[in-house]
Amino acid sequence: MKEWREYVESGQAERDHERYIDHERYNLDIWNKKQQTQESDLLLTFDILRSGISIIDLFEKAGLVETRSEMRRLIKQGGAYINGKRIEDIHCVVDLNTVEQDFTISAGKKRRKQVSVI
Numbered sequence: 001m002k003e004w005r006e007y008v009e010s011g012q013a014e015r016d017h018e019r020y021i022d023h024e025r026y027n028l029d030i031w032n033k034k035q036q037t038q039e040s041d042l043l044l045t046f047d048i049l050r051s052g053i054s055i056i057d058l059f060e061k062a063g064l065v066e067t068r069s070e071m072r073r074l075i076k077q078g079g080a081y082i083n084g085k086r087i088e089d090i091h092c093v094v095d096l097n098t099v100e101q102d103f104t105i106s107a108g109k110k111r112r113k114q115v116s117v118i
Helices: 002-009 012-038 046-051 055-062 068-076
Strands: 041-044 080-082 102-107 111-117
Touching: 002 012, 041 046, 055 068, 055 080, 055 102, 055 111, 068 080
Parallel strands: 041 111
Antiparallel strands: 080 102, 102 111
8 A cells, every 4th residue: 555655746757647548549540541542442433344454554553652663563472462362463454343332552561441332
């Protein structure tokens, strides 16, 4: 009991509590940022998918890659996915036969976008 009283009276309890609150706020900010990045959607028109869009253009429009050469490297290294299936062909064309109404594209493990067809 005496140790607890010294802990509180010294002000250490208050400092520890503030550190805990700051840590929780930091974790909440990180979680919110992750949610925002995962909820970002790309809308494609039905006409675009009917005629087909190259895999490189799709990832570039979604903002998952900065350059076309980055996308080529990503495919060669096995880091490009559509609905969890690895893309192995640089010249792949995404059309209505390839994907469903809504699908997910991923660049690596963490960067992904939900694509919706309107």
